[in-house]
Amino acid sequence: MGVLLQISGLIIAAALFLLVVSVLATSLSQHRGTVKLMNQQMEDARAIAEAHRLEYERARTEADLSWQGYRKFEIQRKAYEDELQQICSFYLVPHDKRQLPPFKPGQFLTFQLQIQTQHDQPGQPKPTIRCYSLSECSNPDLYRVSIKRMPPPRDNPDAPPGLASNYFHDHLNEGDIVDVKAPGGNFFLDTTQERPVVLIGGGIGVTPVLSMLNEIVESGSKRETWFFYGARNGSEHVMKEHLNRIALENDNVHLHVCYSAPKEGEVEGEDYHHKGRVSVDLFKELLPSNNYQFHICGPPPMMTSLVEGLEAWDVPDEDIKFEAFGPASVKKAPPASAIASAPTAELQITFGKSGKTCAWDASAGSILDFAEANGVVIDAGCRVGNCNTCLTAIKSGEVDYVRPPDTPPDAGTCLTCISVPKGDLTLDA
């Protein structure tokens, strides 16, 4: 009995000892867990602070080195990027050899070209203004743009081919000089954040998102990045090796190339990832959630379907960023202030020179979109309030801006690409 009592006493003591050890171990491991979490949070906070510091420095350098108006650049190198030689990269260095301002990945350059057309007075070409996205960010001493030769529209093969893009391909060569405005535009990657991103490029619309991808990789960011690229097939697949190498060398980058019309012999899973177009259904299949910042640039049908699809998937508006290379295909409502200050009756816009008066409502988009839809020609370049090409005199009335202009226009004028009428409006167009 005494032995039994001694044994049960020992068992109880051992059990108590184990209990104490286990409580200590649990609290130690919880403590370790808490310390690890705190370290991680401090690490994240440090990374964010560092990103803000770098962004501050970048913005200061940009302000110091930027320029007003047009600056001369020399084409240092010209290189084709695709099998069919339809997309050509131009590497530009400043003719004055002074340092270049940094730019935000996704921004573009505005070019002013003197191209003689059949409508011009002999010897007096009207300047042609066009914008091209910066497609590379790794060399601070040069800018690179990648330009697609624009053919006549499929439904109008007899129309003249694209003026500026063909001029770049056929007439501009290494050593030539072009006039260029400082980088601009509001479609860019916020590099102060580490939030996961989805970058989507269709056709030549790949250029700004390529610049964003390059920046993520070059900066060593481990930001989760999904890159969707839509092309018809391998003939149009630009920078294939570059993209494959990035995906191979960076665990945080997930590359998905979609061919809508693969050529015979092109194999899904080898030459490209998915047959078909880039779609929200594909995102739902591949992405763990909808909690990403989406950046989209591509042809009008792609932009419309993706933006609408993402909205339907409950992605908040502020997480869907997009840029159109031509007339805006995705119409965004004007700001609440514009609607609040507008009279409830239908607004009338009169285009004085064209002799047209048309009824405007909020679904019409910008004044520029509205003018084009009504057959009124207003020259335009960037369509995002940077290049001033669409600047038009206001004869009466006022406008509201859907987004702030990069530089406020002179009194009595408006940038039609980013403005909407406040009330009845008469323009000198």
Ligand SMILES: Cc1cc2nc3c(=O)[nH]c(=O)nc-3n(C[C@H](O)[C@H](O)[C@H](O)COP(=O)(O)OP(=O)(O)OC[C@H]3O[C@@H](n4cnc5c(N)ncnc54)[C@H](O)[C@@H]3O)c2cc1C
């Ligand atoms: C912010 C921004 C960034 C951009 N980035 C890039 C980029 O990185 N790379 C790139 O390649 N492009 C880019 N673009 C597009 C670029 O600016 C030009 O719009 C594009 O190169 C076409 O210009 P173009 O002068 O060659 O064609 P345009 O002369 O403007 O012609 C456009 C189309 O109209 C057709 N056309 C011309 N005349 C007629 C007519 N009488 N009847 C019917 N059709 C006609 C042409 O054949 C052509 O298909 C960007 C645009 C913007 C706004």
